[in-house]
Amino acid sequence: MKKKIAVIGSGFSGLSAAAYAAKAGNEVHVFEKHDQPGGRARQFTTDNGYVFDMGPSWYWMPDIIENFFADFGYKSSDFYKLVSLNPQFEMIFSDAKIAVPENYEELKQTVEHIETGAAAQLERFMESAKYKYKVGMQEFVNKPCYNWLEFASPKIAISVLKLDLLTNFRRYVSKYFKSPKLQALMEFPVIFLGASPKNIPALYSLMNYGGYVLGTHYPMGGFYSLVSAMKKVAENQSVHFHFNHSIEKIHVENNRVVSIETNGKILEFDSIIASSDYHHTESLLDAEYKNYDENYWKNRTFAPSSLIFYLGIKGRIPNLTHHTLFFENDLDVHIDCIYSGKKWPEKPLFYACCPSKTDAATAPENCENLFLLMPIATGINDEESIREHYLKEMLYRIEKHTGVSNLYDKIDYKKSYCVSEFIEDYNAYGGNAYGLANTLNQTAVLKPKIRNKKVNNLFYTGQLTVPGPGVPPAIISGKIVAKEVNKLKI
Structure with a gap:
């Protein structure tokens, strides 16, 4: 039976859920507090000609994204041009x-130059990672994760040992590589999962395959091109978008959502899909209808927040690639500041993205578009003077790497984004940037549930529930939830 469904938020999970729910014949309305879709993947343009993606910049697992478009009879190329980056990125020590x-065979040669025998080890590592990717991304991540019985299939049972669920990622990597540089290269992708490699299951070597082997890409026009494309797919399924609409209250009667309150109006719906921050969504409910209390959230391990700078730079920056990771300092010391000390790091690691190297439209002529990101603890003081200190530190290290001087004086545009903005813009718990960390005790069934246990027509999607943080998982999350809503009897 056709349902009238409200989707709260238009990040990747919300766009995905809306498109799939509408494809099943439902009337779907998306409510977004900002004036454009995308959530953390919004985009803004400055008066002097810079175009900044606000969040995601790593286009990995292109097959998962392609699957979304294929489900609606499209290809990504119907909407944007996808460029394969070469090099994929640089890691600076x-x-x-x-x-x-870009080429995997060349990558084997690269690692062999660093450690004798590493090419053969990389082949073994990636062979196992490919298996995890195929099983993990086809079997594991598509489950609603209500209980462990969902994983009781012969294929998954046979695969359990090969998936290395009980081995931590750091120990797993060290079995293959002895060089600290190669270990850092292999560990880097799981930082996106929001925890130390010591606390992430080795299952997630699948990310190495999804990135290094399948390649790192860039959609021309910026990552927002993917947002625009998904919105167009949703609109083609007759999804209705309502921008500048904050949700003030979710109304429940007889253990069912009956309406939402937005911009002072009460609108009735048969079902709600919340892709907004999970904790915030529950704050819109009366206490007796929440899945989890405050104690629960206080005891979760959250992924980091981030200090981000969007910079327009006058002049070109030679010797800087599209993606550059500055790993001159100790990863574990930085991670301890995030999870143990809850303080700003003394010797930080950071990431620089310079999309103008690939896409001239992101900056004025003879200028660079520079996005800087440093992972930090959630909930810490992020006053302007602290932000400025780290900006100068990051620019100094870019100068040292590239040979360019006085970058600070060449700033043509500057905007910072940190804990406070994540809270203000996204109601992000503690100002987190990536949701919950994918630790073993926060994986699959152990994540917050996609369905409210007390309100049977309220569902949750996105980075705080299954399958977890990241753009491809968010898209999958939306598909999972749409399927569950479609099963609902009204």
Whole structure:
């Protein structure tokens, strides 16, 4: 039976859920507090000609994204041009750098130069990672995760040992590589999962395959091109979008959502899909209808927040690639500041994205578009003076790497974004940037549930529930929830 469904938020999970729910014949309305879709993947343009993606910048697992479009009879190329980056990225150490080539065979040669025998080890590592990717992304991540019985299939049972669920990622990587640089190269992708490699299951070597082997890409026009494309797909399924609409209250009667309150109006719906921050969504309910209390959230391990700078730079910056990771300092010391000390790091690691190297439209002529991101603890003081200190630190290290001087004086545009903005713009718990960390005790069934236990027509999607943080998982999350809503009897 056709349902009238409200989707709260238009991030990747919300766009995905809306499109799939509408495809099943439902009337779907998306409510977004901002004036454009995308959530953390919004985009803004400055008066002097810079175009900044606000969040995601790593286009990995292109097959998962392609699957979304295929489900509606499209290809990504119907909406944007996808460019394969070469090098995929550079990783800068105190005494060397590693450029990760586009071609996998060249990558094997690269690692062999660093450690004798590493090419053969990389082949073994990626063979196992490919298996995890195929099983993990086809079997594991598509479950609603109500209970462990969902995983009681012969294929998954046979795969359990090969998936290395009980081995931590750091120990797993060290079995293959002895070079600290290669270990850092292999560990880097799981930082996106929001925890130390010591606390992430080795299952997530699947990300190495999804990135290094399948390649790192860039959609021309910026990551927002994917947002625009998904919105167009949803609109083609007759989804209605309502921008500048904050949700003030979710009304429940007889253990069913009956309406939402937005911009002072009460609108009735048969079902709600919340892709907004999970904790915030529950704050819109009366206390007796919440899935989890405050104690629950206080005891979760959250992924980091981030200090971000959007910079327009006058002049070109030679010797800087599209993606550059500055790993001159110790990863574990930085991670301890995030999870143990809850303080600003003294010797930080950070990431620089310079999309103008690939896409001239993101900056005025003879200028660069520079996005800087440093992972930090949630809930810490992020006053302007602290932000400025770290900006100068990051620019100094870029100068040292590229040979360019006085970058600070060449700033043509500057905007910072940190804990406070994540809270203000996204109601993000503690100002987190990536949701819950994918630790073993926060994986699959152990994540917050996609369905409210007390309100049977309220569902949750996005980075705080299954399958977890990241753009491809968010898209999958929306599809999972739409299927569950479609099963609902009204």
